[in-house]
Amino acid sequence: MKLETINRIRAFTTDRDWDKYHTPNNLAKTIVLEANELLECFQWDGENFKIEKVKEELADVIVNCQNLLDKLDLDVDEIINAKMAQNEKKYPVEKIKGIAKKYNEI
Numbered sequence: 001m002k003l004e005t006i007n008r009i010r011a012f013t014t015d016r017d018w019d020k021y022h023t024p025n026n027l028a029k030t031i032v033l034e035a036n037e038l039l040e041c042f043q044w045d046g047e048n049f050k051i052e053k054v055k056e057e058l059a060d061v062i063v064n065c066q067n068l069l070d071k072l073d074l075d076v077d078e079i080i081n082a083k084m085a086q087n088e089k090k091y092p093v094e095k096i097k098g099i100a101k102k103y104n105e106i
Contacts, residue, residue, distance in 0.1 A: 001066070001076070009066050027068040034060040 038057035
């Protein structure tokens with residue numbers, strides 16, 4: 001995400017004095033709630049969804065994830081790359097390519 005966008009998210013929170021409500025606990029709950037609203041976009045028909053609604057709900061998830069990153073003083077690139085390294089070990093291409101199984105089933 002561009003720094004300009006991250007700073008806009010931070011300013012939105014700061015300008016409204018909402019940081020006091022952004023506990024890790026509250027943000028984690030909010031992320032799940034917003035993710036459920038995203039899922040609702042596909043509830044009855046996974047092919048004929050409203051892309052504008054999907055974009056709105058996905059943005060809500062991402063904004064709240066950025067708020068949680070800030071609250072916990074985490075770097076998104078660092079944690080994603082660490083997780084990708086774990087996933088690459090769990091799911092080696094030569095064993096899993098084209099197979100939709102969990103790592104403990106391969």
